Amino acid sequence: MTKLAQWLWGLALLGSTWAALTMGALGLELPSSCREVLWSLPAYLLVSAGCYALGTVGYRVATFHDCEDAARELQSQIQEARADLARKGMRF
Amino acid sequence: MATGTDQVVGLGLVAVSLIIFTYYTVWVILLPFIDSQHVIHKYFLPQAYAVAIPLAAGLLLLLFVGVFITYMMLKNQKVTKKAQ
Numbered sequence: 283m284t285k286l287a288q289w290l291w292g293l294a295l296l297g298s299t300w301a302a303l304t305m306g307a308l309g310l311e312l313p314s315s316c317r318e319v320l321w322s323l324p325a326y327l328l329v330s331a332g333c334y335a336l337g338t339v340g341y342r343v344a345t346f347h348d349c350e351d352a353a354r355e356l357q358s359q360i361q362e363a364r365a366d367l368a369r370k371g372m373r374f
Numbered sequence: 375m376a377t378g379t380d381q382v383v384g385l386g387l388v389a390v391s392l393i394i395f396t397y398y399t400v401w402v403i404l405l406p407f408i409d410s411q412h413v414i415h416k417y418f419l420p421q422a423y424a425v426a427i428p429l430a431a432g433l434l435l436l437l438f439v440g441v442f443i444t445y446m447m448l449k450n451q452k453v454t455k456k457a458q
Contacts (some may be wrong), residue, residue, distance in 0.1 A: 316406075326403070329428050340384045341384060348380075
């Protein structure tokens, strides 16, 4: 099964469970505080997924391994190449 | 390790996401179970906003993305028309 199919399957399962519970189709009498939490559950999952994505991006930006020396070396090589090509007549 | 502003921005994003997550969790999951006379309810808007605000923000984001894509497509069309 492809990843997309897996995700859609999982979402459909969760969605139908949530719908069944909110419509009371299973005949369970949940206390009103539980019902309140259940009602906002999809929004909550979306927001927490967004927060997780944001946090992961931020963490990876902060812990990215820069190579200062390699960057400087690359820049000087670029300058060299530009000078060389300009000498040979190429216009930038 | 990344340097300077990269680190600050990254850690800032992590902190923001943690703050939003904790606040939202308390708002949606913990508050319904706390007695409505407790003083903590003063710091949170009514529960209905807990669904309305992310929904509105999501719609705004979609609108922004759509406008941006339309703008880029129009700009692209103009460039190809000029080149012809």
